Amino acid sequence: MTETQPSVQRAATIYDVARAAGVSHATVTRLLKGYPGIRPETRDRVTEAIRELGYRPNLNARSLTTGRSHRIAALTHDITQVGPSKILEGANIAARDAGYFLDVITLDAHDPAAIRESIDLALQFDLAGVLALSSTDEVTHALETATFRVPHYLATGHDKLPTDSTPGVNGLLAVLRHLADLGHRDVVHIAGPPGWVGARNRTREYEAAVVELGLRSRGVIHGDWSARSGYEAIATLPEQLPATAFVAANDQTALGVILALNERGHRVPDDVSVTGVDDMPEAAYFSPPLTTLRLDFAAQGRDAVEQLLALVDGGAPPPLPARRPELIVRRSTGPVRPRE
Structure with a gap:
């Protein structure tokens, strides 16, 4: 008896989207690039085909066509801690939604030489920018004194809680x-x-x-x-x-x-x-x-990506929104008990 090999589903291409929507692949390309002039009914058919087929643009191909990289290097550390891991998660989702791929490089927070080596390694790739997420003084100092050849944004601190001045x-x-x-x-x-x-x-x-x-x-x-x-x-x-x-x-x-x-x-x-x-x-x-x-650590990650992409596009980063913490009351607190 011959065993059948499991089939590997092929990723959808721009031609599959065009075929499903009943349009030319050039029309799909124009829509993905944001060109105006596409009829609403055509736009709806293409959008629905993209959703049904799970189509994802080929970022390498797009980079070759546009001459612009769609990769971001994210430098971070101590991702076993809740804050840094959640910030990174939010940054990854925001980058993906904006059409970028996030390359994560974990730094040795206590070794400045290793941090510089990691930065040099990241810059060997064709990058749109570098997102540096720092929570400690050691890492921040190493990143602030590093030389970047692409736009970069340094997000210091793993939270944005107000200080005693506010x-x-x-x-x-x-x-x-x-x-x-x-x-x-x-x-x-x-x-x-x-x-x-x-x-x-x-x-x-x-x-x-x-x-x-x-x-x-x-x-x-x-x-x-x-x-x-x-x-x-x-x-x-x-x-x-x-x-x-x-x-x-x-x-x-x-x-x-x-x-x-x-x-x-x-x-x-x-x-x-x-x-x-x-x-x-x-x-x-x-x-x-x-x-x-x-x-809201994930929102901090999204904010950081938004700041970086503004720099990548040659503009000024938008003002950072205030993120107010929320008190969650559960059962570990209760009325004070008079001491005997």
Whole structure:
């Protein structure tokens, strides 16, 4: 008995689209290039054929025809972290929607020489531009001192949270106000690493909010974004906790905080409240589900691509829109319990 080999479906071509729409391939080409003068009914037939056939333009062929590359190099790092990975995901979708292919190059955030080598490697290709996504001081310095031969956009920081200079849109102000409304007065911040822009922003926001709301900060403990660092931060505290609420710099840190508190016999939220930042997909399934600050990282990635493509087209980047964080209240926060 002869086994039949599975057939491999051929990708649709511009000629397939033309045949399905009942037009010439030249008409399809004109429509894809945005030429005016195509009758609405013809445009509708071609658009429907493109959708049904799943046609995708051949970017290499387009580059040969137009003399313009449709590839973007995205330089990034620490993509195991929620912020950088979601920013990259948003950038990838935005580039694809604009007709560009995103080449992702992951940098060694602690090796400036390796960063320069990665940039040199990227520039060996025919690129429309370079999108540099940086979250740390080390990477930002390496990118700012690099030489690019194509348009490039440097997006510094993995979030765009306001600093203490704009307390009216301070994301952590909403978190601290929520805790204050529950009766909490003594709080501790489990911060991210100081070399990260986002960590410094969040610490400044926390400190500004404490002052504005008349709360008492019982300390800022720096971690490294990991659940382990949140767990270890609680281990440094005395048995009699100095605060009734812990404000973690991200959700993963909050996860470690909750476990450490539970192991020490403190119930969350009956005895102590815990909050995070990011609203990672798993946050709603923590035990208990985590109260957190939702950040639109994907929108930041889209914004970065829009900035770069404006430079590629020879124009000025548009103003960046304000991205306001959203407080998501779940069951890890509750009314303060009077101390015995």
